Amino acid sequence: MDLDGCIKALSHLDLDTKPVSVKAKSRDFFWYSPVLKARLDHVTADFVVSPTSEAEVIEVLKTCYAHDVPVTARGTGTGNYGQAMPLAGGCVLNLANMNKVKEIRPGSVVVEPGAVLRDLDAACKGDSGQELRMFSSTWATATIGGFVAGGSGGVGGIRWGSLRDPGNIIRLRVVTMEAEPQIQEITGEDLTRVAHAYGTNGIITELEMPLTAAYDWVGMFVTFPDFGEALRYAYDLASQDGILLKLISVFEPPVAHDYFLRVKPHVTPDQTVLAIMVAPQSMAGFETFTARHAGAEVIYRSDQTQWTKAPGHVFEYGWNHTTLRAMKIDPSITYLQTSYGTEDPVAKVLEARAAFSPECLQHIEVTRSGGRVNMAGLTLVKFTTEERLDAIVAEHEAMGIPNFNPHRYTLEEGGRQATDARQLEFKRQVDPKGLLNPGKMISWDDPDWGYETMYAWPGLRKAAE
Amino acid sequence: MDLDGCIKALSHLDLDTKPVSVKAKSRDFFWYSPVLKARLDHVTADFVVSPTSEAEVIEVLKTCYAHDVPVTARGTGTGNYGQAMPLAGGCVLNLANMNKVKEIRPGSVVVEPGAVLRDLDAACKGDSGQELRMFSSTWATATIGGFVAGGSGGVGGIRWGSLRDPGNIIRLRVVTMEAEPQIQEITGEDLTRVAHAYGTNGIITELEMPLTAAYDWVGMFVTFPDFGEALRYAYDLASQDGILLKLISVFEPPVAHDYFLRVKPHVTPDQTVLAIMVAPQSMAGFETFTARHAGAEVIYRSDQTQWTKAPGHVFEYGWNHTTLRAMKIDPSITYLQTSYGTEDPVAKVLEARAAFSPECLQHIEVTRSGGRVNMAGLTLVKFTTEERLDAIVAEHEAMGIPNFNPHRYTLEEGGRQATDARQLEFKRQVDPKGLLNPGKMISWDDPDWGYETMYAWPGLRKAAE
């Protein structure tokens, strides 16, 4: 790569080569995983460029292509698997300044990739009482482009499923990495080639996302004396077609007591806690339903309760914020991403708890999958060794509980995807030199890779050297 | 009853005693059922009074109570089971003029009972881009009070379930039938005592209903060469969490060809037809999903297609409009209301078709029940005799397909409710003389009645004399 020539050619843009700030923009939340932390800590780009328009993106890609410089896109770097980390150095393409909300219509919005989820929601609410269907719990800091390219779903998933479900992304506008970068409008089945592709298949310069009605959601904490009872309540509440929900998270004791500092004064170590978001017009139905459950106690309601120390948004206790809060108190903690499915998820969770507690503590997110109530686990794990972590993953798999391994930084290993021939073929067209986020698509580097060899891929070992 | 005294006492109100117009306001769509038609055709009230305020409602009830005059509430009389027909004569309380929309908030509306569903939707859309979660397909003519007191659900049920699900009615304000009529605000579990009670447990004077975002729904007709394939498509489409739907109706051939005059030129007698409503922002996802089904062909889209004779709203081909259209072409047709449930409804429907077609033709409404995709049947039946109709119902029951018998005018027989002790106890308090819509609650007249004796209750036989 001709780094100097590239930097010189781009020097009229907002470009940064200062090692400290370049290193800062070369990192994300990879340190959630002790495995990735050990392997990726040294990673840094050579420079950061921050375009403010699609024309500038095209110019950067064209120039980097000409100089054989790798390009790794970045929103605000909140990914947990090193998705945004430039393994081969080169250019970090920081899209945070390309953040205009372009058009808000009934049911949809057209937006640039760098818009922060919170700002986007505020714009849509202000314009016409609308908001995104779903957001990562990093709503306050993450970008819409990073969410679509690096995330999977989150708050709102209890109603709308996940980002990969048809209808949850309408259109992506993408610039390719070629001698003459092309603009492609991606819709329909093709969306899976670009969404959740970690920026390996083109740079997203515009997104068209569906919206839904915005409400002043009531955030709550609810306690139960019994974990199983709480899970069944969560399942049944999510099955109520007339009650509009945005979140149900369930925390095995003593997660809330030990790790949620502002909740701690209000719960005991043996209470199961749920974080729940309900639309105001559904609060009457919610109360009717909840009153049927003798064990349930609403200890906090964002529209009523005054705690001396306000807890903030309840969704910032769920999804991957749970892990963050636990790690802050106990740095030895890491996590798993499991699926308990839709068949009989409550029984599966209880089985997993019986097998692994207290080494693993259940943190359940209730979502929808294929039209049914689904439970996903963001299980907290007291980390000891990599061998034990791998064994825990393997034991879950043996119990019929699939894992989306968050201790791997490649698409295939983390996403449980077999090598996707269409995705790979698409990359050959849009990134012939393989310069976009190198190292993240195993099948590009190792065409014979298959999911069965997941733990054997040499890439991870090499990075650790 | 002292009819003359009562009429005199109420003569300063909008009161009608002309036999022709009183008889007109004493009827509903009971003639859908040849069984009810034979038994109820003679029914008429003695007078109709049309209040415009709650104070007038109270005055009417107080006066009727004092004179022992029965009172049967009426919206616009589109019920199908004679719900609004005054079996014991007396007063028809016509609420159609009490139709103010009182307050529209984010997610809910407060409204008087006589507001027509279409007008209510228009008011909510105009105010803040909102609309009702669900409506009966009689949207253009039926009232919100009649829908809640006499209906069960409808268009929108594919997203929100049915009216009886907690959250789908927020609050009902009710006037009781006592010497001094009381005002009760009904919420929570108590809602089941008044909603779908045919006006036997108080007169609704105000409703608080949840709203959802209004969209310019795209209405479509889709054809399939194969009925089973169409059913599976309908089930899978309804299972798509990211595609916002309002309606999926499935019509066994040749229903659409034979009975839908404006659709006929565009389909063959052996094609299965679906009526579907999709939010505009979900059309891209809908098209992606539908393209996976080789057999599917979209023959009409309300936002694109020009037919010489426009078909109107597609929902006016579904729910109980299907029956209406069929009866217009073939007066011998009537219908059933069956439930194919959530377990494996497609298999159940195919079983029923194999057993009963062409005497019965499947018309399926896809809804939600307990958080899962549900199929309800508004099966068309070529009527021959009452005995055969009863046998068809019994044969369905024997196959494990429950019926909500639309050929009965009582709450218990039509609604498949066992005698509800709480509802009965409530009636004792709010209507001690039993003057509200007499004859509709079997357990009031016959405390020993049980569901197992459904076909034996003497009330029906007596009415036929």
Ligand SMILES: Cc1cc2nc3c(=O)[nH]c(=O)nc-3n(C[C@H](O)[C@H](O)[C@H](O)COP(=O)(O)OP(=O)(O)OC[C@H]3O[C@@H](n4cnc5c(N)ncnc54)[C@H](O)[C@@H]3O)c2cc1C
């Ligand atoms: C506390 C915490 C909670 C979290 N909760 C959730 C959650 O609920 N759900 C969830 O899905 N994730 C969650 N995450 C992960 C992450 O925050 C989300 O995926 C987030 O939306 C990423 O946005 P970002 O702007 O930080 O993206 P980044 O981390 O900057 O980038 C993510 C990926 O997208 C690529 N990318 C960024 N912009 C573009 C572009 N314009 N074109 C092409 N590729 C691009 C990057 O190269 C990278 O591979 C959480 C993380 C943390 C730390």
Ligand SMILES: Cc1cc2nc3c(=O)[nH]c(=O)nc-3n(C[C@H](O)[C@H](O)[C@H](O)COP(=O)(O)OP(=O)(O)OC[C@H]3O[C@@H](n4cnc5c(N)ncnc54)[C@H](O)[C@@H]3O)c2cc1C
């Ligand atoms: C073509 C057609 C299609 C239909 N589709 C559907 C459908 O999709 N879903 C559905 O549920 N039904 C359906 N129905 C039945 C009926 O139209 C609906 O239930 C409708 O909403 C009733 O409204 P209405 O104003 O006509 O009520 P009415 O028929 O006037 O009254 C219905 C019942 O409610 C009582 N009532 C009315 N107002 C009050 C009040 N203020 N207080 C107390 N009691 C009151 C009456 O006494 C009566 O028992 C259909 C009927 C037809 C003819």
